[in-house]
Amino acid sequence: MPPLFPERASTIAARVDALYFFLLAIAIFFGLLIAGLIVYYAVKFHRRSPSAVGARIHGGMVLEVTWTVVPLLITMVIFVWGASVYFAMAHPPDETLNIYVVGKQWMWKFQHLDGQREINELHVPVGRAVKLITTSEDVIHDFFVPAFRVKADVLPGRYVTIWFQPTRPGRYHLFCAEYCGTRHSGMIGEVVVMEPNEYETWLSGGAAEGSLASAGAKLFQDLACNTCHRPDAQGRGPMLEGLFGKTVTLQSGETVTVDEAYVRESILTPSAKITAGFQPIMPTFQGLVTEEQLLALIEYVKSLQAQPQVTAK
Amino acid sequence: MSTVLLPPRHYLNDGYGVRSWLLTRDHKRIALLYLAGVTFFFFIGGAMAVLIRLELATPPGDLVTDETYNKLFTMHGVMMVFFFLIPVIPSVLGNFLVPIMIGAKDLAFPKINLLSWYIYVVGGLFTLYALISGGLDTGWTFYTPFSTVASTTNVIPAALGIFITGFSSILTGLNFIVTIHRMRAPGMTWFRMPLFLWSTYATSLINVLGTPVIAITILLVAAERVFHFGFFNPAVGGDPVLFQHLFWFYSHPAVYIMVLPAMGVVSELVAAGCRKPVFGYSFVAFASLAIAVLGFLVWGHHMFVAGESVYSALIFSILSFLVAIPSAVKVFNWTATMYQGAVSWETPMLYAYGFIGLFTIGGLTGLFLAAIGVDVHVTDTYFIIAHFHYIMVGGTIMGYLGGLHYWWPKMSGRLYNEGLAKLSAGIIFIGFNLTFFPQFVVGYLGMPRRYHAYPPEFQVLNVLSSAGASILGVGYLIPMVYLMWSLRYGRLAGSNPWGAVGLEWTTSSPPPTENFTETPRVTWDAYEYPASVETDVA
Numbered sequence A: 001m002p003p004l005f006p007e008r009a010s011t012i013a014a015r016v017d018a019l020y021f022f023l024l025a026i027a028i029f030f031g032l033l034i035a036g037l038i039v040y041y042a043v044k045f046h047r048r049s050p051s052a053v054g055a056r057i058h059g060g061m062v063l064e065v066t067w068t069v070v071p072l073l074i075t076m077v078i079f080v081w082g083a084s085v086y087f088a089m090a091h092p093p094d095e096t097l098n099i100y101v102v103g104k105q106w107m108w109k110f111q112h113l114d115g116q117r118e119i120n121e122l123h124v125p126v127g128r129a130v131k132l133i134t135t136s137e138d139v140i141h142d143f144f145v146p147a148f149r150v151k152a153d154v155l156p157g158r159y160v161t162i163w164f165q166p167t168r169p170g171r172y173h174l175f176c177a178e179y180c181g182t183r184h185s186g187m188i189g190e191v192v193v194m195e196p197n198e199y200e201t202w203l204s205g206g207a208a209e210g211s212l213a214s215a216g217a218k219l220f221q222d223l224a225c226n227t228c229h230r231p232d233a234q235g236r237g238p239m240l241e242g243l244f245g246k247t248v249t250l251q252s253g254e255t256v257t258v259d260e261a262y263v264r265e266s267i268l269t270p271s272a273k274i275t276a277g278f279q280p281i282m283p284t285f286q287g288l289v290t291e292e293q294l295l296a297l298i299e300y301v302k303s304l305q306a307q308p309q310v311t312a313k
Numbered sequence B: 001m002s003t004v005l006l007p008p009r010h011y012l013n014d015g016y017g018v019r020s021w022l023l024t025r026d027h028k029r030i031a032l033l034y035l036a037g038v039t040f041f042f043f044i045g046g047a048m049a050v051l052i053r054l055e056l057a058t059p060p061g062d063l064v065t066d067e068t069y070n071k072l073f074t075m076h077g078v079m080m081v082f083f084f085l086i087p088v089i090p091s092v093l094g095n096f097l098v099p100i101m102i103g104a105k106d107l108a109f110p111k112i113n114l115l116s117w118y119i120y121v122v123g124g125l126f127t128l129y130a131l132i133s134g135g136l137d138t139g140w141t142f143y144t145p146f147s148t149v150a151s152t153t154n155v156i157p158a159a160l161g162i163f164i165t166g167f168s169s170i171l172t173g174l175n176f177i178v179t180i181h182r183m184r185a186p187g188m189t190w191f192r193m194p195l196f197l198w199s200t201y202a203t204s205l206i207n208v209l210g211t212p213v214i215a216i217t218i219l220l221v222a223a224e225r226v227f228h229f230g231f232f233n234p235a236v237g238g239d240p241v242l243f244q245h246l247f248w249f250y251s252h253p254a255v256y257i258m259v260l261p262a263m264g265v266v267s268e269l270v271a272a273g274c275r276k277p278v279f280g281y282s283f284v285a286f287a288s289l290a291i292a293v294l295g296f297l298v299w300g301h302h303m304f305v306a307g308e309s310v311y312s313a314l315i316f317s318i319l320s321f322l323v324a325i326p327s328a329v330k331v332f333n334w335t336a337t338m339y340q341g342a343v344s345w346e347t348p349m350l351y352a353y354g355f356i357g358l359f360t361i362g363g364l365t366g367l368f369l370a371a372i373g374v375d376v377h378v379t380d381t382y383f384i385i386a387h388f389h390y391i392m393v394g395g396t397i398m399g400y401l402g403g404l405h406y407w408w409p410k411m412s413g414r415l416y417n418e419g420l421a422k423l424s425a426g427i428i429f430i431g432f433n434l435t436f437f438p439q440f441v442v443g444y445l446g447m448p449r450r451y452h453a454y455p456p457e458f459q460v461l462n463v464l465s466s467a468g469a470s471i472l473g474v475g476y477l478i479p480m481v482y483l484m485w486s487l488r489y490g491r492l493a494g495s496n497p498w499g500a501v502g503l504e505w506t507t508s509s510p511p512p513t514e515n516f517t518e519t520p521r522v523t524w525d526a527y528e529y530p531a532s533v534e535t536d537v538a
Helices: A011-044 A061-090 A196-206 A212-222 A260-268 A291-306 B018-022 B027-055 B066-101 B110-132 B146-150 B155-182 B195-227 B240-274 B281-297 B310-337 B347-370 B372-378 B382-412 B418-445 B456-489
Strands: A097-104 A107-112 A117-119 A121-125 A130-136 A141-145 A150-154 A160-164 A170-176 A188-194 A247-249 A255-257
Touching (some): A011 A061, A011 B347, A061 B310, A061 B347, A097 A121, A097 A141, A097 A291, A107 A121, A130 A141, A130 A291, A150 A160, A150 B372, A260 A291, B027 B110, B027 B382, B027 B456, B066 B110, B066 B155, B110 B155, B146 B195, B195 B240, B195 B281, B240 B310, B310 B347, B382 B456
Antiparallel strands (some): A097 A107, A107 A117, A141 A150
């Protein structure tokens, strides 16, 4: 017997299913009500002579109001319920295990902070909130894990975050759910949910190249970013230590929060949002850094927050 | 029953040459030209669906290549949406009925009406050429930046074909709006009009207001593809999600372009099938207008997972629930109309039952999609495919076939074989449900749409769906046969074979070219039945 209902392997899945069953009950009730009335009336009032006509009934205000207001109230209940589930999906908890995801035609690339890289397979521990920071190298993709009831478009030029908390170890389908070209249906993989100790073992097995932030630090030197972005506030560019998550004032007087998207934009289109007090002298790195290198640089900038002393020399 | 003769002079014997058809300005002949056009494109789109379902009978992609599969579902969607579902009821039934139902001789702009048909045919053949000579693999949705940067197929020719065809929708819509405003017979007030005209009017408003937006969007896609302007491609400063806003701003209302006319048809079928007034006439009439207006404000519900902000998602969610209300009101009113009716079991009414049942399922599953928390899981899966096929195939095509059977005696002057017609209505209903109901289940399981190959645990449900599709295909072919057959061998219909009221049943079958020998004067409300009726069948 093939499955008729999907596995449930995340904290949000039960909430989605509860609303789904409520909707199913409403749909079955009204579906049977209408079908039942149609069949009943079709039989009971079946035309018995060729010249027969129906009763002259033109309508009834009480009925009209009833079947306008009752569905309206029911739909408002569904709206609030659906919105609350969505709020939970949209707001990850403060403490998350962060993993970067890059989609491209036609594969999923995962970058763990400790340095492990995976393709089309994502290992995560059970019981911890996982936050994916996703982007695409080319067209729009979509990260979909049915067992988690989680789905979001993965957009080029933007960082979309997705979060879930797995509740059961196992291997679960990962699908690309936004049509992305010839091998769209081959852009699939698996999310492997592991017991925490197994996950630790797996984690310590892979990383050969050091953490993602250290890869970013090396890149920061290789691209000579450190000649201007110096830790001593004497550079020609803003000091990056402690910058991530802060709000900075721009030349235009506007303010902007330093998040992944702003760091990315500042590397690719430096002149777009100049910090007040600095000259627009930074060259663009458009075409010089890949999406994955950008993620390493972002992670490096993030890491500068905790330990302002550890800087590229 | 009296002996029925064909009228000596009617629109079908008013000239037999090719020129008398291709240069006609008679709205009834143009309706038949459209009938030929939409039927042609329907069977092309249908053939693609057959190949898609054959491929999906087995999990691996083994019948056609992935590239071919992507072109098949694109072609299926483009043909069915733009060249069948959007034009079908307004262009065939609307063209035939709008002037007759208001007691006019023709539409306000007969030459523009013919021009609309030529634009439709040119656009259709252009697109067909683009699809055959290399194909298109973007899906009917043309999402950027895939369509503007990555796809190597015939994006521009296909887009231009759709662009051209849009003008046909705009002109037809304009023609209907002006005709309904200006050409009603003496005494035919707005609230005496048949409900089909209210829904045709609402549809025409959407056509006139919405179609230019998709036309502009298509031009932007073409401009980005050819000149590399950065509208949608983030690599050159564009926003890929902007395309989706523009696209759905038209394409969501387009859903109502497809289903509102079918709702109008069903109001006529239910009234005639029960021989009594539609319950809550003015509620049904205003529900059409409410749907047309609200339909423009819900496009964002296609984009809950597309990177839309949390708060705009909430707004679009609540508006989507609101647009469900007028549809529900209509369903309740149709059902209530049956109470104490003289309820018929003839073919048109069978289609009306089918429409109400299937549209109800389509509408109720729409609530699942408006609830954002559930939509996140089911969007872009087969749940969506099932939902919109219940609306468009279960709704629009059931309404269209019901209307075609109801007005066929008027259009042709002859009756079809009632037994075969009932049989095929039953086959279509069963085939439809077998095709699309399993897709709700496999969609909630997580099978994404537009997948050429899929995991083996989804196979049983897909096989059921493919089996249903083959039944549905047979169901669609049978009417082709008996309707054609009836043109020559069918019994003569007489002017009013159903014993229905409405101006179209007061003139001969087929009607004369000028519709009425003298302009009718209307002194009665729609669906006002006498104490008993006489049917007029040979």
